[in-house]
Amino acid sequence: MKYPVIDMHVHPAFYETVCESEKQERFARDMYGLYKTGIFPEEVVFRQMECAGIDKAVLLPLDLTTVYQGVLGTNEQVKRLVGMYPDRFIGFASVDPHREDAEEVLREAFGRHRLSGLKLHPAKQRFYPMDDCMERIYSICEEYHKPIIFHSGMSAAPGALSKYAEPKLFEELAYLHPKLKFCLAHFGWPWIQETCMLMLKYPNVYADTALLYFDNAPEFYAQSFTVDMGRHWIDRSLRHQIMFGSDDPRLEMIRMKKAIEKLDMRQSTIELILGGNALEFLGMEE
Amino acid sequence: MVVHKKIEILTKEYNAFVKITEDVKHAVKESGICDGVAFVITAHTTTGIAVNEGLECLESDIQSMMERLVPEDGEYAHGRFLHSYGAMAGNPTGHLKAHLTGNHCVFPIIDGKVKSGSAQDIYLCEYDGPQNREIMVTIIGE
Numbered sequence: 001m002k003y004p005v006i007d008m009h010v011h012p013a014f015y016e017t018v019c020e021s022e023k024q025e026r027f028a029r030d031m032y033g034l035y036k037t038g039i040f041p042e043e044v045v046f047r048q049m050e051c052a053g054i055d056k057a058v059l060l061p062l063d064l065t066t067v068y069q070g071v072l073g074t075n076e077q078v079k080r081l082v083g084m085y086p087d088r089f090i091g092f093a094s095v096d097p098h099r100e101d102a103e104e105v106l107r108e109a110f111g112r113h114r115l116s117g118l119k120l121h122p123a124k125q126r127f128y129p130m131d132d133c134m135e136r137i138y139s140i141c142e143e144y145h146k147p148i149i150f151h152s153g154m155s156a157a158p159g160a161l162s163k164y165a166e167p168k169l170f171e172e173l174a175y176l177h178p179k180l181k182f183c184l185a186h187f188g189w190p191w192i193q194e195t196c197m198l199m200l201k202y203p204n205v206y207a208d209t210a211l212l213y214f215d216n217a218p219e220f221y222a223q224s225f226t227v228d229m230g231r232h233w234i235d236r237s238l239r240h241q242i243m244f245g246s247d248d249p250r251l252e253m254i255r256m257k258k259a260i261e262k263l264d265m266r267q268s269t270i271e272l273i274l275g276g277n278a279l280e281f282l283g284m285e286e
Numbered sequence: 287m288v289v290h291k292k293i294e295i296l297t298k299e300y301n302a303f304v305k306i307t308e309d310v311k312h313a314v315k316e317s318g319i320c321d322g323v324a325f326v327i328t329a330h331t332t333t334g335i336a337v338n339e340g341l342e343c344l345e346s347d348i349q350s351m352m353e354r355l356v357p358e359d360g361e362y363a364h365g366r367f368l369h370s371y372g373a374m375a376g377n378p379t380g381h382l383k384a385h386l387t388g389n390h391c392v393f394p395i396i397d398g399k400v401k402s403g404s405a406q407d408i409y410l411c412e413y414d415g416p417q418n419r420e421i422m423v424t425i426i427g428e
Contacts, residue, residue: 032372033372034371034372034373035370035371035372036370036371036372036373037371037373040418041418043296044296044416044417044418047296047297047298047415047416048416050298050416051298051299051300051415051416156367156372156373157372212374212376213367213374214365214366214367215365215366216362216365216374216376216378217376218359219365249373250372250373250374251373251374251376252376252377254300255376
């Protein structure tokens, strides 16, 4: 493998270091709708990463302060996790764009905590990508050269309305901020052709592979990447803009990674998806 | 008298056979029961409890048998979204292998010790790891 394998989509909300009380565990369950997931030590994640052959995981917290009065992992906790396990974790920040102190929180996350990017969830945080409150967020990301991972498409989380997260809503952002790299997580499913359209037109738009809503991972990837899309679209045209993401713990690292390895594409494309594109997206390429 | 003990294991592999014979013997010794039976029961539906000879070659053969019987790329109705979990059911093979293995084993306790054949080892069979696993040892006797 030419690149390290990087899982771009991991939620740390149930990690022992993050989920410090039963109340917080209940909040995480209710917010994600992961009703049977409980607190687990980071060691379990490392075992799963080893089994899957994943070198690094990008941790995505979520600030839900104004809508739900809670946080699924603070920026400080993510910074602590990265500090404890720098070889395993890459930390992203989160900020609720509706917070009055959103700019301050984000500048602290990038400036003091040195987090590697920003996670936003329009459906759960209840904003449209081109709402007035968003421009200040995008400007700070550009100023610090930090990428954004947006939840896009359907979310299984309760209260997360997909109307906020249709891929086409992000076109204006791609157009107005061509230097801002952003990823449409979950490939924008079910609107995956819209996501393809954006990636084709805008090289600053990426997508991740954290999509599995029917069947199993190999079957769903076959449906999504060879039936709903042309079977060569990724391998020929979008190979530099797709990144591996598991959506752990909702989906499982081991099975999602194995399904990527089985895709009928050039080996060099598989390697780009598993790590090469993430390095470029994160600004970590040598 | 009934004594309940618990064994906790963080498994290392997706599929693995983990010997727990010594853990069970330790639990029985700690219980103080001299004559009775010990039940070894897994708390999970994607693990099993089995008894077999503790040989690497047999572990490999059993693993191969399970893969033939329950292939990872088979078609399973369990591959669907589970609303009660809020997650995809990605582990049908784990459930089926656990079903074939069974959830427990039983041994007599004589003179305070587990009475087993010389070739017998007790295994926790992991079919959906790595995970934190809990095995209950219930010891009944006097």
